Amino acid sequence: MGNHVHEPREHEWVTLRTFDDQIAAEMMLNFLRDHDITVTVLGNSVATTMLNRFNTVLDIRLAVPRDELEQAREALRGFEPEGELEQQPFRGPMPYRTKGKRPKEDPTEDEEPVRRRYRRAAFALAWLLPFGGGHFYAQHSAAGVVFATAIVGNTLLLMTTGDSKIGSLVFLFVAADAITAPFAVARYNANQVPGASAQIGRAVFTLAAAWVLALICVFCT
Structure with missing residues (x-):
């Protein structure tokens, strides 16, 4: 996944979305660029090996200038159907998966965060x-x-x-x-x-x- 961006002038980078999946991050990165939104990639290097995919959680973050944040959010609403966007980082805490039970709002010792797969x-x-x-x-x-x-x-x-x-x-x-x-x-x-x-x-x-x-x-x- 390329990391070529148009550097914003005197803008602060703000995280737009986080991913644990390189393919999904690549798709959204290209989508935002196609809509003329300045975006950069933070977090794990895309050189992380696929063989470590099952044991290592990837931390890929797409960031945009603060003054383009609302424009980027609006673009995302056209990228994914309503309700498909994860809650993080703008829609509250990440839900938790309870083993053998329905998801709860607060984690306990037998719960683990839900990480969407693709x-x-x-x-x-x-x-x-x-x-x-x-x-x-x-x-x-x-x-x-x-x-x-x-x-x-x-x-x-x-x-x-x-x-x-x-x-x-x-x-x-x-x-x-x-x-x-x-x-x-x-x-x-x-x-x-x-x-x-x-x-x-x-x-x-x-x-x-x-x-x-x-x-x-x-x-x-």
């Missing part, structure tokens, strides 16, 4: 980290383990046998992760992440469907 990021990570990366990003760890086991296991089998049919199966497993991970992100954002058993069941069903599709393709060739 469907496009889940789809991209499934291909960039082809071992269940899409579902791990969506905080569906049990499903991620199932996808990782199937993909890595068949990849090792492919390396041993060199069978191109197994290669096709691995591709379909990765594609299955990429296609279904955005739905997992939607469940996470709605605070409806299912339990481990339900995640495993869905993942196994998806992989079975991919395996059947692979068989069909073999018979058709």
Whole structure:
């Protein structure tokens, strides 16, 4: 994500939005620039590696000159549907996710801040980290383990046998992760992440469907 900006003259920078997702930050940065709004990037460097994405919270901040703040806010209302903008930094405190309960206004020891995930990021990570990366990003760890086991296991089998049919199966497993991970992100954002058993069941069903599709393709060739 580039960091080329038109430096404002004698203006104070004010944080407009914060992100923990590089792709979403890039999209909004380009959107603001397209609307002739002066904007710069603060916080984490965009060189932060994708492999640390699951363990390190990215802190990417878009800042604008104070005298362009209202103009930037108005532009954001056209960027995202009403109600999609996070509350921070202008709309009150960040909500909290309670494990197994509805979100509350005040955090307690068993609560953690809600950090929105993005469907496009889940789809991209499934291909960039082809071992269940899409579902791990969506905080569906049990499903991620199932996808990782199937993909890595068949990849090792492919390396041993060199069978191109197994290669096709691995591709379909990765594609299955990429296609279904955005739905997992939607469940996470709605605070409806299912339990481990339900995640495993869905993942196994998806992989079975991919395996059947692979068989069909073999018979058709």
